[in-house]
Amino acid sequence: MNQPPDLNDREAQVLHAVVHSYITTAEPVGSRSLVKRFGMTWSPATVRNVMADLEEMGYLEQLHTSSGRIPTTKGYRYYVDHLMHVQELTLREREMIEHDLTQRLNDADDVLRHTSHLLALITHQAGFAEAPNGGRATVKRLDFLPISAERLAVLIVDNYGRVHTLTVYLDQPISAADLGPLSQFLNEHLEGISIDQLAARVEQKMRSFWDEQRRLAELALAVLNHVPKQRPNQLFLDGTSQLFQQPEFKDFEKARDMFGLFEEQDRIVDMMRRAALDLEAEKQNILIGREQLPRGLEDISLVASPYKVDGQTVGLIGILGPRRMPYNKLTAIVDYTAHMVSRVLTRLSS
Amino acid sequence: MNQPPDLNDREAQVLHAVVHSYITTAEPVGSRSLVKRFGMTWSPATVRNVMADLEEMGYLEQLHTSSGRIPTTKGYRYYVDHLMHVQELTLREREMIEHDLTQRLNDADDVLRHTSHLLALITHQAGFAEAPNGGRATVKRLDFLPISAERLAVLIVDNYGRVHTLTVYLDQPISAADLGPLSQFLNEHLEGISIDQLAARVEQKMRSFWDEQRRLAELALAVLNHVPKQRPNQLFLDGTSQLFQQPEFKDFEKARDMFGLFEEQDRIVDMMRRAALDLEAEKQNILIGREQLPRGLEDISLVASPYKVDGQTVGLIGILGPRRMPYNKLTAIVDYTAHMVSRVLTRLSS
DNA sequence: ATTAGCACTCACGGCGTTTGAGTGCTAAAT
DNA sequence: ATTTAGCACTCAAACGCCGTGAGTGCTAAT
Numbered sequence: 001m002n003q004p005p006d007l008n009d010r011e012a013q014v015l016h017a018v019v020h021s022y023i024t025t026a027e028p029v030g031s032r033s034l035v036k037r038f039g040m041t042w043s044p045a046t047v048r049n050v051m052a053d054l055e056e057m058g059y060l061e062q063l064h065t066s067s068g069r070i071p072t073t074k075g076y077r078y079y080v081d082h083l084m085h086v087q088e089l090t091l092r093e094r095e096m097i098e099h100d101l102t103q104r105l106n107d108a109d110d111v112l113r114h115t116s117h118l119l120a121l122i123t124h125q126a127g128f129a130e131a132p133n134g135g136r137a138t139v140k141r142l143d144f145l146p147i148s149a150e151r152l153a154v155l156i157v158d159n160y161g162r163v164h165t166l167t168v169y170l171d172q173p174i175s176a177a178d179l180g181p182l183s184q185f186l187n188e189h190l191e192g193i194s195i196d197q198l199a200a201r202v203e204q205k206m207r208s209f210w211d212e213q214r215r216l217a218e219l220a221l222a223v224l225n226h227v228p229k230q231r232p233n234q235l236f237l238d239g240t241s242q243l244f245q246q247p248e249f250k251d252f253e254k255a256r257d258m259f260g261l262f263e264e265q266d267r268i269v270d271m272m273r274r275a276a277l278d279l280e281a282e283k284q285n286i287l288i289g290r291e292q293l294p295r296g297l298e299d300i301s302l303v304a305s306p307y308k309v310d311g312q313t314v315g316l317i318g319i320l321g322p323r324r325m326p327y328n329k330l331t332a333i334v335d336y337t338a339h340m341v342s343r344v345l346t347r348l349s350s
Numbered sequence: 351m352n353q354p355p356d357l358n359d360r361e362a363q364v365l366h367a368v369v370h371s372y373i374t375t376a377e378p379v380g381s382r383s384l385v386k387r388f389g390m391t392w393s394p395a396t397v398r399n400v401m402a403d404l405e406e407m408g409y410l411e412q413l414h415t416s417s418g419r420i421p422t423t424k425g426y427r428y429y430v431d432h433l434m435h436v437q438e439l440t441l442r443e444r445e446m447i448e449h450d451l452t453q454r455l456n457d458a459d460d461v462l463r464h465t466s467h468l469l470a471l472i473t474h475q476a477g478f479a480e481a482p483n484g485g486r487a488t489v490k491r492l493d494f495l496p497i498s499a500e501r502l503a504v505l506i507v508d509n510y511g512r513v514h515t516l517t518v519y520l521d522q523p524i525s526a527a528d529l530g531p532l533s534q535f536l537n538e539h540l541e542g543i544s545i546d547q548l549a550a551r552v553e554q555k556m557r558s559f560w561d562e563q564r565r566l567a568e569l570a571l572a573v574l575n576h577v578p579k580q581r582p583n584q585l586f587l588d589g590t591s592q593l594f595q596q597p598e599f600k601d602f603e604k605a606r607d608m609f610g611l612f613e614e615q616d617r618i619v620d621m622m623r624r625a626a627l628d629l630e631a632e633k634q635n636i637l638i639g640r641e642q643l644p645r646g647l648e649d650i651s652l653v654a655s656p657y658k659v660d661g662q663t664v665g666l667i668g669i670l671g672p673r674r675m676p677y678n679k680l681t682a683i684v685d686y687t688a689h690m691v692s693r694v695l696t697r698l699s700s
Numbered sequence: 701a702t703t704a705g706c707a708c709t710c711a712c713g714g715c716g717t718t719t720g721a722g723t724g725c726t727a728a729a730t
Numbered sequence: 731a732t733t734t735a736g737c738a739c740t741c742a743a744a745c746g747c748c749g750t751g752a753g754t755g756c757t758a759a760t
Contacts (some may be wrong), residue, residue, distance in 0.1 A: 030722050043734050048723070066722045066740040106517040143495055145505060145513070153513050155495060155505060163495070163503050163515040167456040180530060241609040250602070252594075259591040259609065380753050393703050398754070416709040416753045702760080709754070715747085723740070730733070 007054075010042070012083060014050045015059055019071045019079040023326055026247045028068030076288045076301075076323060084328040089336055093122055097333075101340050108132055108160030108345055113236045115317050115341055120239020123330055125321035129341075130272060131234040132160050132314045135196035142186045142198075144223060149173050152223060156195060159349045160309075164195070168226040174219060185216045199224040233315075235269045237262065248299070248322040258300075275302055276316050285331065289323040299323040303330045305338035309345045317341060357404075360392070362433060364400045365409055369421045369429040373676055376597050378418030426638045426651075426673060434678040439686055443472055447683075451690050458482055458510030458695055463586045465667050465691055470589020473680055475671035479691075480622060481584040482510050482664045485546040492536045492548075494573065499523050502573060506545060509699045510659075514545070518576040524569060535566045549574040583665075585619045587612065598649070598672040608650075625652055626666050635681065639673040649673040653680045655688035659695045667691060 007015065017038050021029045031048040034040070040047065051069055054060045059075035062068075071079065089097075100118050105111050112129040119127030137158035145153040150173065156164040174182070193201050202224060206217045240262050249255040261267060275287050285306075289299040303325075304318030318334050357365065367388045371379045381398040384390065390397065401419055404410045409425040412418075421429065439447075450468050455461045462479040469477030487508035495503040500523065506514040524532070543551050552574060556567045590612050599605040611617060625637050635656075639649040653675075654668030668684050 028722090032721075045734050045736090046732090049733090052724080062723090064741065065724095067742075068722065104519070141495055141497065143493070145491055145493055145507060147491065147507050147511060147513075151511070153505075153507060155503075155513075155515075157495060157497050157503060161497060161501070161517075163497075163505075163517070165505075165513040165515060167511075167513070169454070238613070241606065241613050244602075244606045244609065252600070255605075256591065256594045259594065263588070263591050378753090382752075395703050395705090396701090399702090402755080412754090414710065415755095417711070418753065704759075705757090707754105707756090709752105711750105711752095713748105713750085716745105717747105718745080719743085721740105721742095723738105725738090726736090728733105728735075730731100 007057075007059075007078070011050055011054060013040075014047060015054055015071075015075060015078065016083045018051070018054075018060060018069060019075060019083070022070050023324055026324060028063060028070050030068035033068075073288050073290075073323070076327075080286050080288070080327050086332050087328045089332055093333065094336065096122065097337055097340055101337075101344050105344070105348075107162040108348065109162055109234070109236075111341060111344055111348070112315075112317070113238075115337060116236035116238040119317065119319050119334065119337060120242060122333055123319045123321075124239075124242050124245070125319040125325060125330070126240045126243055127238050127317075127319050128268075128272070129236045129317040130269070130315035131236065132309070132345075133233055134158075134164065134231045135229070136194050137162070138192050138194050139190050139198065140192075142190055143183050144174070144179060144186075146174070146176070146179070154223060154227060158195065160345065161348050166227055168223055171222065174223075178216070178219060181212075182216055182219060185213070186220060195227070196229060198227065232266055233269050233273070235265055235272065237265070237268065243321060246322050246324075248324065272316060275304065276306070279304060279316075280306075285318070285334070286327060301325055301327075303327065303334050305334045307338045307341040307345065309342065309349055314345075357407075357409075357428070361400055361404060363390075364397055365404055365421075365425060365428060366433045368401070368404075368410060368419060369425060369433070372420050373674055376674060378413060378420050380418035383418075423638050423640075423673070426677075430636050430638070430677050436682050437678045439682055443683065444686065446472065447687055447690055451687075451694050455694075455698075457512040458698065459512055459584070459586075461691060461694055461698070462665075462667070463588075465687060466586040466588040469667065469669050469684065469687060470592060472683055473669050473671075474589075474592050474595070475669040475675060475680070476590045476593055477588050477667075477669050478618075478622070479586045479667040480619070480665035481586065482659070482695075483583055484508075484514065484581045485579070486544050486664075487512070488542050488544050489540050489548065490542075492540055493533050494524070494529060494536075496524070496526070496529070504573060504577060508545065510695065511698050516577055518573055521572065524573075528566070528569060531562075532566055532569060535563070536570060545577070546579060548577065582616055583619050583623070585615055585622065587615070587618065593671060596672050596674075598674065622654075622666060625654065626656070629654060629666075630656075635668075635684070636677060651675055651677075653677065653684050655684045657688045657691040657695065659692065659699055664695075 017034055018029050021034065021037060031044040031051060035042065035044050035047055051060060055062065055069060058072060059078060060069040061072050063070070097118060100114055101111065105114065109131055112131055116127040116129040137160055139156055140159055141157040143155045145155055147153055147167070150170050152168050152170055152174065154166045154168055158164065189205060190198060190201065199221060202217055202221045206214060209217055243249055243258065244255065279285055279287060285304055287302040287304070289301055299322060300320060301323045302318060302320050304316045306313040306316055308314065317338055319330060367384055368379050371384065371387060381394040381401060385392065385394050385397055401410060405412065405419060408422060409428060410419040411422050413420070447468060450464055451461065455464065459481055462481055466477040466479040487510055489506055490509055491507040493505045495505055497503055497517070500520050502518045502520055502524065504516045504518055508514065539555060540548060540551065549571060552567055552571045556564060559567055593599055593608065594605065629635055629637060635654055637652040637654070639651055649672060650670060651673045652668060652670050654666045656663040656666055658664065667688050669680060
C-alpha cells in the first residue's frame with residue numbers, strides 16, 4: 001500500500017487540488033473551477049487531460065458523464081500518504097485538550113469517556129475511545145463483598161484505577177468469619193496478576209498450600225471460577241449525531257444504517273479490533289472506507305491512534321466519519337490527543 | 351383535562367375513525383374514504399360537515415385546504431381519554447415479556463436495561479426505563495476499599511442489588527489496620543439508611559460515641575462527606591434508531607434534533623422527571639406532544655407507567671415516539687411490563 | 701336534518717425546455 | 731511533442747405547464 005509516488009509532479013498537484021477542493025466543498029470538481037480556484041498556470045483543457053489520466057489510473061471517479069470528479073478510495077489514500085501536509089493544532093485546541101484531560105479524573109474509563117467527547121467536540125466528527133482490555137488489566141486490590149446469602153460481589157481495582165464489580169451466585173454461602181482472612185489472602189497472593197488469569201493462578205498456587213491456607217484458596221477458587229473470561233472491550237462513542245450535518249448522510253438509507261449500528265456497541269468494538277490490526281500491520285493511522293466494514297458503512301473513514309501505558313499499546317482512540325474529511329487537520333488532533341491520553345494514563349496507573 | 355365528553359355520538363364516532371385511520375396509515379383522511387373504509391351509514395357530505403365542526407372545535411386540522419384532516423393534540427387526547435378501547439396483549443407478547451424478565455438478572459439496573467430493550471423490540475418505538483433514584487436507595491452493605499495512598503473506593507450495595515462505586519480523594523490516608531473495624535462499624539450502624547443521608551446519620555450518631563467508636567465515626571465521616579449528594583438518575587434508552595422508520599421523521603431537521611437530544615441523557619432524564627410529575631398529577635400514563643418539551647420535539651408522545659417496589663413508586667418505564675402511535679396497543683404493553691418489573695424488583699430487593 | 705350536486709383547491713406526477721457546469725476530441729499554436 | 735483554443739456533446743437540476751384525483755365548502759333539493 002505504501003508504494004512510491006507513481007504520479008508526475010503535475011498529476012500530483014492536480015490530485016491534491018481535487019481532493020482538497022472536494023474535502024472542503026463536498027461538490028464534484030471540474031477542470032475550469034479548479035484552475036480558477038487554485039490559480040493554476042495550466043489551461044482547463046490541460047487539467048482536463050490530466051484528470052482523465054488520473055481517472056484511468058483509478059484515483060478519481062465521476063458520478064455521471066459530464067459532472068465533475070471526486071476522489072476514489074485510492075485517491076484519498078494517495079493524498080494521505082504522499083500529498084497532504086499535516087496542519088498543526090491551534091493554541092486554543094491544544095489548550096482545550098490539555099485542560100480537559102489534566103483535570104482530576106477518577107480512573108481510566110473517566111479519562112477515555114472525556115477523550116471521546118473531546119474529540120467529537122473539536123473535530124465535529126464522531127469521537128471514540130476504546131477502554132483498556134478488561135481481562136488483561138492487572139489486579140491492584142481484590143475483595144469480596146456479600147450481598148445476600150447466595151450472592152457475592154467481586155470487587156477488583158485494576159492498575160488503571162478502575163473498580164470492576166461482578167456479581168456471582170454462590171453454590172454454598174461463605175461465612176462472615178471467613179471474609180476477613182479471605183480478603184487478606186487474596187490481596188497477598190494476587191496483586192499484579194491479570195484479571196483473566198486469577199483463577200488459574202489460585203489453582204496453581206494451591207498445590208503448595210496446606211490446611212487453612214488451602215481451605216481459603218478453595219473458597220476463593222469457587223468464586224473466581226465464576227468470573228467470566230472474555231468480556232468485550234468497552235467503547236466510548238460520542239458526537240454521533242453530528243454526522244447528520246455532513247451532506248453525505250442526506251441519503252436516508254445510509255443514515256439509518258449508521259445509527260442502527262451505533263446502537264449495537266459490540267459490533268463496533270469488533271470492527272475496531274479488526275481495524276486496529278489493519279492499521280498496525282500497515283503502520284498507519286488512517287483507514288479509508290473499506291469493503292470489510294459492515295454493509296451501509298462502505299464509505300466510513302477512521303482516523304485513529306493508539307495510546308500507550310508504560311510504553312505498551314493498550315487501546316485506540318480516534319474519530320469516525322464520512323470518507324470525505326479533513327485528514328490533514330484530524331491526524332494532528334488525534335495524534336496529539338492520544339499522546340496526552342498516554343501521559344495521563346501512565347501517571348494514573350503508577 | 352379529564353372533562354366529560356362534549357361530543358355527540360356521531361361526532362365521537364367520526365373522530366374515532368379519523369384517529370384510527372390516521373394512526374394506521376399516516377395519511378391525512380378525507381370524508382369519502384372514511385365512509386368507505388368504515389362502512390358508515392352517513393353520506394360523505396354529512397361526514398364532511400361533522401369534520402368541519404370537529405375542526406372548528408380544535409380536534410382536527412388540515413395541512414392545507416383541500417387535503418384530508420389529521421388529529422390535533424386535543425384530538426388525540428380525546429381519543430385516548432374517551433374513545434379508544436385498549437387492545438390486550440397477545441399470548442406471544444405476554445410470554446416474551448415474562449421470559450425476558452424472569453431470567454436470572456443481577457440487579458435492578460440489569461432488569462431495567464432489559465426492560466428498555468424489550469419495550470423497544472415489541473413496540474417498535476424507543477423504549478426507556480428510569481433506574482431507581484440512586485440517592486434514595488438504601489444501604490444494604492457498605493465498604494471502603496483502598497486504591498492508593500490518597501484514593502479510596504466507597505462501595506455501596508443497595509436494596510436493589512446494585513453495587514455503586516465512588517472514588518474519593520482523601521486528605522489524609524486511612525491506615526490498613528483501621529479498615530477492618532471501620533467496615534464493621536459502618537455495616538453495623540448504617541444498614542437501611544438512604545444513601546443521601548449517610549453522612550448526616552453518622553454525624554448525628556457521633557454525639558453519643560466516645561473513644562474508639564468516635565474515632566471510627568470521624569474517619570467514616572471524612573470519607574462520606576465526599577459522596578456527592580445529587581447524582582442524576584440513570585436512564586436506559588433503547589431502539590431509538592427505529593424511530594427512523596416512522597414517516598414523520600423523514601423531515602431531516604426533526605430527526606437531527608431528536609438524535610442530538612438522545613446523546614444528552616441528562617436532558618432526557620430531566621424531561622422525564624417533569625413528565626412524571628405531569629402524569630401523576632393528571633392520573634394518566636400518556637403524554638402527547640407538548641410545548642414544554644425541548645425544541646424540535648413538540649410532536650413526541652410518551653406512553654409511560656410507573657413501577658413500584660414494595661408499593662412505593664420508584665421510577666417510570668415506557669416508550670417514546672411520534673405523536674401518531676397506536677396508543678390502544680401500547681398502553682397495554684407498557685402497563686403489563688411495568689407490572690412485571692414491579693414484581694421482579696420487589697422480589698429482588700427483599 | 702340530510703344529502704346530492706357542483707364549482708373550486710391544491711399537492712403530486714409526468715413531460716418538455718432551458719440552463720450551466722462539465723466533458724472529450726480535434727486542430728492549431730507553441 | 732506539448733499545450734491550448736474551440737466546439738460539439740452530455741446530463742442533472744431547475745422550471746413551468748399541464749392533467750389528475752382526492753379533497754373541500756356551499757347551495758338547493760329531499
